[in-house]
Amino acid sequence: xxxxxxxxxxxxxxxxxxxxxxxxxxxxxxxxxxxxxxxxxxxxxxxxxxxxxxxxxxxxxxxxxxxxxxxxxxxxxxxxxxxxxxxxxxxxxxxxxxxxxxxxxxxxxxxxxxxxxxxxxxxxxxxxxxxxxxxxxxxxxxxxxxxxxx
Amino acid sequence: xxxxxxxxxxxxxxxxxxxxxxxxxxxxxxxxxxxxxxxxxxxxxxxxxxxxxxxxxxxxxxxxxxxxxxxxxxxxxxxxxxxxxxxxxxxxxxxxxxxxxxxxxxxxxxxxxxxxxxxxxxxxxxxxxxxxxxxxxxxxxxxxxxxxxxxxxxxxxxxxxxxxxxxxxxxxxxxxxxxxxxxxxxxxxxxxxxxxxxxxxxxxxxxxxxxxxxxxxxxxxxxxxxxxxxxxxxxxxxxxxxxxxxxxxxxxxxxxxxxxxxxxxxxxxxxxxxxxxxxxxxxxxxxxxxxxxxxxxxxxxxxxxxxxxxxxxxxxxxxxxxxxxxxxxxxxxxxxxxxxxxxxxxxxxxxxxxxxxxxxxxxxxxxxxxxxxxxxxxxxxxxxxxxxxxxxxxxxxxxxxxxxxxxxxxxxxxxxxxxxxxxxxxxxxxxxxxxxxxxxxxxxxxxxxxxxxxxxxxxxxxxxxxxxxxxxxxxxxxxxxxxxxxxxxxxxxxxxxxxxxxxxxxxxxxxxxxxxxxxxxxxxxxxxxxxxxxxxxxxxxxxxxxxxxxxxxxxxxxxxxxx
Numbered sequence: 083x084x085x086x087x088x089x090x091x092x093x094x095x096x097x098x099x100x101x102x103x104x105x106x107x108x109x110x111x112x113x114x115x116x117x118x119x120x121x122x123x124x125x126x127x128x129x130x131x132x133x134x135x136x137x138x139x140x141x142x143x144x145x146x147x148x149x150x151x152x153x154x155x156x157x158x159x160x161x162x163x164x165x166x167x168x169x170x171x172x173x174x175x176x177x178x179x180x181x182x183x184x185x186x187x188x189x190x191x192x193x194x195x196x197x198x199x200x201x202x203x204x205x206x207x208x209x210x211x212x213x214x215x216x217x218x219x220x221x222x223x224x225x226x227x228x229x230x231x232x
Numbered sequence: 233x234x235x236x237x238x239x240x241x242x243x244x245x246x247x248x249x250x251x252x253x254x255x256x257x258x259x260x261x262x263x264x265x266x267x268x269x270x271x272x273x274x275x276x277x278x279x280x281x282x283x284x285x286x287x288x289x290x291x292x293x294x295x296x297x298x299x300x301x302x303x304x305x306x307x308x309x310x311x312x313x314x315x316x317x318x319x320x321x322x323x324x325x326x327x328x329x330x331x332x333x334x335x336x337x338x339x340x341x342x343x344x345x346x347x348x349x350x351x352x353x354x355x356x357x358x359x360x361x362x363x364x365x366x367x368x369x370x371x372x373x374x375x376x377x378x379x380x381x382x383x384x385x386x387x388x389x390x391x392x393x394x395x396x397x398x399x400x401x402x403x404x405x406x407x408x409x410x411x412x413x414x415x416x417x418x419x420x421x422x423x424x425x426x427x428x429x430x431x432x433x434x435x436x437x438x439x440x441x442x443x444x445x446x447x448x449x450x451x452x453x454x455x456x457x458x459x460x461x462x463x464x465x466x467x468x469x470x471x472x473x474x475x476x477x478x479x480x481x482x483x484x485x486x487x488x489x490x491x492x493x494x495x496x497x498x499x500x501x502x503x504x505x506x507x508x509x510x511x512x513x514x515x516x517x518x519x520x521x522x523x524x525x526x527x528x529x530x531x532x533x534x535x536x537x538x539x540x541x542x543x544x545x546x547x548x549x550x551x552x553x554x555x556x557x558x559x560x561x562x563x564x565x566x567x568x569x570x571x572x573x574x575x576x577x578x579x580x581x582x583x584x585x586x587x588x589x590x591x592x593x594x595x596x597x598x599x600x601x602x603x604x605x606x607x608x609x610x611x612x613x614x615x616x617x618x619x620x621x622x623x624x625x626x627x628x629x630x631x632x633x634x635x636x637x638x639x640x641x642x643x644x645x646x647x648x649x650x651x652x653x654x655x656x657x658x659x660x661x662x663x664x665x666x667x668x669x670x671x672x673x674x675x676x677x678x679x680x681x682x683x684x685x686x687x688x689x690x691x692x693x694x695x696x697x698x699x700x701x702x703x704x705x706x707x708x709x710x711x712x713x714x715x716x717x718x719x720x721x722x723x724x725x726x727x728x729x730x731x732x733x734x735x736x737x738x739x740x741x742x743x744x745x746x747x748x749x750x751x752x753x754x755x756x757x758x759x760x761x762x763x764x765x766x767x768x769x770x771x772x773x774x775x776x777x778x779x780x781x782x783x784x785x786x787x788x789x790x791x792x793x794x795x
Binding site for chain 2: 137139140141143144149151194202222224227
């Protein structure tokens, strides 16, 4: 498999206001920058578990386009809403996957995107709420060579 | 009219335990007496009877099918049914060694007991049993087919499952789900499902474009005064384990939350009983049952396990009805006030010499097989040793296939998929084209030959091993371990992916596999589109015709640890 140096994310609607692709770097490093990206996003603060529901397949049918759905439990009112959700993948050449921006006008903190996964790895979501609190959720997605089932 | 045999007095069997099983030599019990009446005997209970068949794999005729001698569980499943085999299985379920049940359920004494008890299965025998249950239980009966019904034989392959569809139609199932059915491709599946006359369920199948449901999720049936919701779960990893290019618009998955949502929906709509007709595989269903609330029964499939008792997980009953048409499951339920108050279960083995074939079904089977009868009966060779497939690491039928791949394709290493289906051939029997195609009849049969580095080989074997031995069943993808010819290896099933496989060696020279050297590898059943090569049944047929007589010694090429 050739080195993967492009990530594609497709916006599939669902209360999404803005989708920001992460800046790309040219070279694939053996251990990626997922942890650093999280640190930058959280400012080093600990993110709690809960609130985030991450719908990802246990085993990807096609690593090149893995469906990911996100729901964050939030009333999405002017004084209590989800501001931003960061997605990273810890086994891709680059850790960054996407950052989704929300506002109270989003109505719901829900989104569906498709991501590319080069190998079996964890996908991690971190949500930043309007009061500055942080939540995180992760799921392992297996990317197999396939075959031999039955 | 078919004259009814009251009973068959089966012959005395005194053969010693097969070599290699170690320890005590048992002798098959003499003078077992079986009757149809005994096989069907069941003290009825409650107001609902679920009848379950699954993983018939195109097998319309009685057959031999040896259950696995190795079926290892990892994590929470270690040592739990169905990961118990041989004498441990007999002890766990209180089955007498040498009994008819021991023959049907385990590999213990298989060759001797097969001579005693004969072939099992045949859809005409299943029809007799199902008709008898319906006659007794009237409108309380629900018949459910867990799938892998339309594939696994030459006539199924040639008719794209129509032979099975026509025969199953006579049984009037209330619903089915599927797995190998999908290997006939999108168009054929749609056409067959539309013409089926009963629902083909798959709550976990969505279209890839819009992520919307692609199949009916459930059906509601009123029986015995109870409202029964049957939810269907197709094999979650069909597009991973089988060619995705054949069904590019359908996406699967375990989709636990969708199962829960469907259960909740059914309960809200007033279901008294919620049944999951599943092709998840037993370990996946065990985990699912521990996490989804409100499921009364899971009719399991895919992993071909035959268990004589229901396994209870919380409030959920798990039923495992075996494969290849060997069994019919009957589960009587007392359903009142929206819950199961009591149950009684029997896994009925279809001893073909004991159960009278149903005349209507027998005629239909003869009709659908007629166009293929001549080629199916053609003897290609003869075996002196038992040919079987089922087991985690190898089976002698796969050893035969691997030998054919190595020789006919002039390869150093052969890879053959760890399918769980495929019939057993007794020592001294001819190997017919039907036997060969019972082990190979798939829609992507091309035998490839290609160069692979030692490193790539290890990567593939590690990948498949994780599909079988990942401690989380939701991450287990497929069949048994890939069968390997020409190469030996050691496996520690408890290690993580990438660390399980070691000591890979070429059997011929004993030389360690060099990660950087390229080896000539022959294999079949590639899930990649456009794979080139002759169909596997031609390669095996040609090998058999050259060899004439097959004699396979026990396979010692895989050293297993961490058990």
